[in-house]
Amino acid sequence: MAKNxxxxxxxxxxxxxxxxxxxxxxxxxxxxxxxxxxxxHWVRGLGHVIDGLVAFLRALFG
Incomplete structure (x- = not known):
């Protein structure tokens, strides 16, 4: 039998x-x-962190 x-x-x-x-x-x-x-409040804070990362990546690669 052959190996997958x-x-x-x-x-x-x-x-x-x-x-x-x-x-x-x-x-x-x-x-x-x-x-x-x-x-x-924690979920809202996590949303702010994600928004910050997206802004950073857009500035870095845009």
Whole structure:
């Protein structure tokens, strides 16, 4: 049988990444439910960071 020229990625992963991902998801949901105003400020701040990066890249390559 011939070898596959396109190796298949291993998407299974171990138990630890799944546990960490689940804990992060629970933490984010808890934050949004208990402190919605703070979560909104953080998302708005992230939007400002992204806008700044876009402006920087436009100035750099434009």
């Amino acid at each position: 020229p396109y190796p298949v990625m291993n998407t299974g992963g171990g138990l630890l990444p799944k546990v960490i991902g689940t804990l992060v998801l629970i933490a984010v949901l808890t934050l949004v439910i208990k402190y919605p105003a703070d979560a909104a």
